[in-house]
Amino acid sequence: MSFLSNIFDTVVYMRPDRLTGATPWHGHIPFAFWLVRQLRPKIIVELGVHAGNSYCAFCQAVERLNMSSACFGVDTWQGDEHGGFYDESVFNELKQYHDPRFGHFSSLLRMTFDEAVELFDDGTVDLLHIDGLHTYEASKHDFEHWKRKLSNRAIVLFHDIEVRDRGFGVWRLWNELQSQYPTFAFSHSYGLGVLQYGSDIPTTVSSLMTSDDNQRMAVQTHFQTLGERVNLLWQVRELSDRLTMANKDLQSTDRLLDQARAIESQLRAENEQLKTDVNRLTSELGAEIDQLKRTVQIYETSTSWRITRPARSMSRVIRRLARRQ
Numbered sequence: 001m002s003f004l005s006n007i008f009d010t011v012v013y014m015r016p017d018r019l020t021g022a023t024p025w026h027g028h029i030p031f032a033f034w035l036v037r038q039l040r041p042k043i044i045v046e047l048g049v050h051a052g053n054s055y056c057a058f059c060q061a062v063e064r065l066n067m068s069s070a071c072f073g074v075d076t077w078q079g080d081e082h083g084g085f086y087d088e089s090v091f092n093e094l095k096q097y098h099d100p101r102f103g104h105f106s107s108l109l110r111m112t113f114d115e116a117v118e119l120f121d122d123g124t125v126d127l128l129h130i131d132g133l134h135t136y137e138a139s140k141h142d143f144e145h146w147k148r149k150l151s152n153r154a155i156v157l158f159h160d161i162e163v164r165d166r167g168f169g170v171w172r173l174w175n176e177l178q179s180q181y182p183t184f185a186f187s188h189s190y191g192l193g194v195l196q197y198g199s200d201i202p203t204t205v206s207s208l209m210t211s212d213d214n215q216r217m218a219v220q221t222h223f224q225t226l227g228e229r230v231n232l233l234w235q236v237r238e239l240s241d242r243l244t245m246a247n248k249d250l251q252s253t254d255r256l257l258d259q260a261r262a263i264e265s266q267l268r269a270e271n272e273q274l275k276t277d278v279n280r281l282t283s284e285l286g287a288e289i290d291q292l293k294r295t296v297q298i299y300e301t302s303t304s305w306r307i308t309r310p311a312r313s314m315s316r317v318i319r320r321l322a323r324r325q
């Protein structure tokens, strides 16, 4: 059976559970799944975890494939000059996601790469992913420093081998390493270098390094297409999250509108009641005024009122004279 048939292993179609932000590593997740399946690494170490897109992909493969691998993700979770510096929320969010799912076989080591290297025995790491600071010096230092920890089954992954601006220099290191080790490279998603360090690698993996140009192109195209599918999946999730948010906003707007409508109809009802009350009071008042007028009229036309008129005139004259004096 051609080694090419292996790249169609069902694991490459598994959907990644964790996709955060628009990171180029999404495009390499199907290959990460495949590599874990084929290599069956006992110890996986990632240098540079950040939000955990690549690291959680390795962990997901270990968990779903029921492997007995131990995983270690190393990072200060402070950031660096290339990716930028960030706050505590990145580590806290990742830890909250990671610990309940993967805590029984995986550890997040919050320290520098140089500090972490002392925690491992020489010759024990089967899969090392180097994705820290991307200068030539830093990536070379990381590789040289961790080399003695690699086992005779080891594969080393280098991300960003295609980036040549902003002081990135992994491409330079990669050019050097290609002449020293069997390698395979993907150019999509900023490039991923696959370096065979050990001599005792499963043939399905080592065949990558010995494949001819046509086979290489078939493997690259296959994983690039699957990587694009993951990118699309992330976009769909993003859009559906935004849609859910927009729906929530819409629902609360609807609730506010309903409340406003209820208040409006209550105000209308109160207004109507006020109008009715005012009309009733006005007509009651009118009736009372009419009644008063009628009483005054009766009083003024009465005999006693007419008889006492001279006395009322006299009293007005006396009051006027008194005021003048």
Ligand SMILES: C[S@@+](CC[C@H](N)C(=O)[O-])C[C@H]1O[C@@H](n2cnc3c(N)ncnc32)[C@H](O)[C@@H]1O
Binding pocket: 023, 025, 047, 048, 049, 050, 051, 052, 053, 054, 055, 074, 075, 076, 077, 078, 079, 080, 083, 111, 112, 113, 114, 131, 132, 133
């Ligand atoms: C490019 S990010 C890692 C991206 C990640 N692999 C992913 O899937 O998106 C690089 C990370 O390496 C960390 N880092 C860089 N140099 C480091 C060092 N010497 N020790 C520990 N962490 C380091 C930074 O804090 C940053 O989170």
